[in-house]
Amino acid sequence: MPDEHSIVVRELSRKFGDFTAVDRISFTVDRGEVFGFLGANGAGKTTAIRMLNGILRPTSGSATVAGYDIAKEPEKVRLNIGYMSQKFSLYEDMTVEENLSFFGGVYGMSPRDAGEARARLYDRLSLGDIRNRLTASLPVGWKQRASLACAIQHNPQIIFLDEPTGGVDPVNRRAFWDIIYELSEQQVTIFVTTHYMDEAEYCGRISIMHSGKILTIGSPTELKQKYGLPTIEDIFVNLAGGRS
């Protein structure tokens, strides 16, 4: 696999009947990069991500994720990515440890490997004290962390974060991003979707999607210079709002 690119997308399209949800998008994401995938609701983000996760077949075009073709080897793709959504999809009637152990099994980890991975995560995400608590009883910030732990314990090369900080207070949000940066330093690729524009500022590069197309792509600083606007939010409103 090409070492520098984690995700390579070429002319990827998806149609639902006459409707083109994703229209020939192309981009690459480097290994260890924090990539922000922005777009308004209905812009085609979700469809694009589902294709990249290997759960939706593209109509045309191609993409490799973690070195595997999404259409030909979707199982391998899924085995090598982690996924965390805004809903913090934990089983609320189970403890943090039971959730982790379940997802360890789902990713085919041996009980021993999973146990070691858990021990490291407890340490790294300071989850040790709450590991035996039911996740239903946890504050949102902790749920988010436990959710992240479930998404990364099988050491994925890429982590997909779907609006990961919805409903989380600024302190926890900052703490969360510190962990994300740490992962990025360890060459884990981070693919974030969000419509929190301040969150977009945390990303190394961002793309803005509208009506199935990627309108622009670049680092937050580059984009601000290019459009002569002070914030990402202004750029977003200008691009996505102006054309709808």
Place this chain on the structure above:
Amino acid sequence: MIRRLFAIIHKEINHILRDPKTLMVLFLMPATMVVLFGFALNMDITHIPVAVIDHDNTPESRAFIRAFTGSKYFTAAYRIDDVSEVENLFKNRSIKAAIVIPNGFGKDFTTRPEVDYQLLVDGSDPTYGQAVTNYASAIATSYSLSNPGAARLVPIEIRDVFLYNPDLKGSNFITPGLVAVILMMACALLTSITIAREKETGTMDVLTVSPVRPIEIMVGKVIPYVGVSLIDAVFIIVFAKLVFNIPLRGDLVLLLGLSVVYVYCALGIGLFISSIAKTQQVAMMAALVATIMPSILLSGFMFPIFSMPAPIRIITYLVPAKYYLEIIRGILLKSSTFGILQNQVLFLAILGTAFIVIASLRFKTRVN
């Protein structure tokens, strides 16, 4: 594959044990239903209130009436002289039947080969009315046989012997049927909400992005529920034995073994429903309607299938409870063996597999 499956099974067991609602569906609901149905569906009617109108008033007519009112089936609620009063008694539901003895009954009884009396029955509830007629004709026949008058035609005597349920106890027939209805309902209800719940909470999204295959989710969910449902089946049968003293003839291990096939089928229906329903509420309603109604109405539980019109009779072939009723009544009442029941088992296995395959296909296409 094995690790993934094991992880899902383990998780489902956690869900089952930690949700008090599950335990209620499994134990409280069946116990309540057995008691309610068992008592309410008691077909053995006694103490039917009747009005007696004796126009004859001879020793013969009085003895004939005593044959009725002396039995446990009839109670003389009213003795009246005028037939026109009967209608009011029927209307205000004071009586269910009236016995009218015509003038000359006593004389005819000793001299003629045929004697008439009239029985008026409230037909607004046909089942009840039919039972009243049957009891009355049984009493009249037996009375005329034991009191031969002059030159009377003695009808050919039928000595009925009811095999397998000699007392014709309703509960012997009903309770095994209840096991079929309750098992179907509990299994389908529980499994149908498990997937809908994962859709609601969003955990299903994470599972679809994981390497787990749809069939692994299905099988992983079915296995723990098969175990739980079997415990439930034993519970219902033992409970019914304790409350209604139903007979437990036949091979109980065989019954349990064949119950697995039925439960498999019920779980398949549950999974099929949850592959369509998006919320737990919808799943629950659909499961109740799709299982209770056919299991009670079209399975032979209450209404004999052979008396249904042909199109409906064909539909009953798709009702799993029909086959299980034949199995459980066969084993408990007639000591049937596997050889006799193998067709029923085959049908259940085919139905169950069909439901599970359709459910996982639906699950897959939704993902794509």
